[in-house]
Amino acid sequence: MTSGNGTEVTEFFLLGFGAQHRFQHVLFIVFLLMNVTCMVGNIGMILLIKADSRLQTPMYFFLQHLAFVDICYTSAITPKMLHIVVVQKKPMSFVGCVMQLWVYATFSTNDCYLLAAMAVEHYVAICNPVHYLIVMSRTVCIQLVTGLYVMGSINACVQTGFTFSVSFCKFHTINHSFCDVPPILALSCSNTDINLMLLAAFVGFNLTFTVSVIIFSYIYILGTTLKMPSNSGRKKAFSTCASHLSAVTIFYGTLFYMYLQPHSKNSQENMKVASVFYGIIIPMLNPLIYSLRNKEVKKALKMIWKKF
Incomplete structure (x- = not known):
């Protein structure tokens, strides 16, 4: 690719975190421990669901894919993040940056749609339990998951293509810990208004659509739950939704903070912190x-523990 001054762009340099040289060993250990915990937790969740026949339901089918998606996008971010903490010169090849952004955009989008699909599954389970196994059949679940992977790939291809279609200036230092759209576009010599509008449109659509699905699902769930005659039924319904609501609140809260705040020098530093939360901590917390x-x-974990 050719930059604005006529030279070929072969690599970028990731700036990483401010003042990291003073705490690089501490940051490395903390990030490494969180990454190991994330991988063990999500891989363990996938294996547990596969091993226990009682967990072969639509809810755990989606949860299994949520764990897989978390593994994929945290794997795209964390290894390079660990590398730039301890190495002063942080080069990232042009192709490597393109691939990192594509993988990150694909699976972060998948995460949004998976959480929405899980909200729909909860809605059917609580509001229409008689037809639950028909509505949420294996075929329907596979179609939903296939659709969300397609949406993630389309979103990533468009955003990655438009992001790297611009001309870059002489300096190729990305003020971030990984390749993301806003800090990459900040290096461009050309007009990026269309690119930023496209980013806002795609992110806005994905967030608006998935959040709307979740909100409307829970409005119906709340209405149905309040009409239940027994306290035990209401407690069971709230217990079913508690984990999902916790994951949704943390995930979307971080996303809105990252992409909807005004652009400034402070916002760039805040995005670095939010990216750690979004890229490592949330995938670690989900399992x-x-x-x-x-x-x-918990019952499945106890059964596995007794076998050993």
Whole structure:
């Protein structure tokens, strides 16, 4: 690719975190421990669901894919993040940057749609339990998951293509810990208004659509739950939704903070911190949220533990 001054862009340099040289060993250990916990938790969740026949339901089918998606996009971010913490010169090849952005955009979008699909599954389970197995059949679940992977790929291809179609200036230092659209566009010599509008349109559509699905699902769930005659039924319904609502609140809260705040020097530094939360902490928390607040998962864990 050719930059604005006529030279070929072969690599970028990731600036990483400010003042990281003073705490690089501490940051490295913390990030490494969180990444290991994330991988163990999500891989363990996938294996647990596959091993226990009682967890072969639509809810755990989506949860299994949520764990897979978390593994994929945190794997795209964390290894390079660990590398730039300890190495002063942080080069990232042009192709490597393109691939990192594509993988990150694909699976972060998948995460949005998976959480929406899980909200729909909860809605059907609570509001239409008689037809649950018909509405949420294996075929329907596979179609939903296939559709969300397609949406993630389309979104990533468009955003990645438009992001790297611009001309870059002489300096190729990305003020971030990984290749993301806003800090990459900040290096461009050309007009990026269309690119920023496209980013806002795609992110806005994905967030608006998935959040709307979640909100409307829970409006119906709340209405149905309040009409239940027994306290035990209401407690069971709230218990079913508690883990999902916790994951949704943390995930979307971080996303809105990252992409909808005004652009400034402080916002760039805040995005770095939010990216750590979004890229490492949330994927690490998801298996803990679903295991600690889910009776069936805890029972399955106890059964596996007894076998050993």
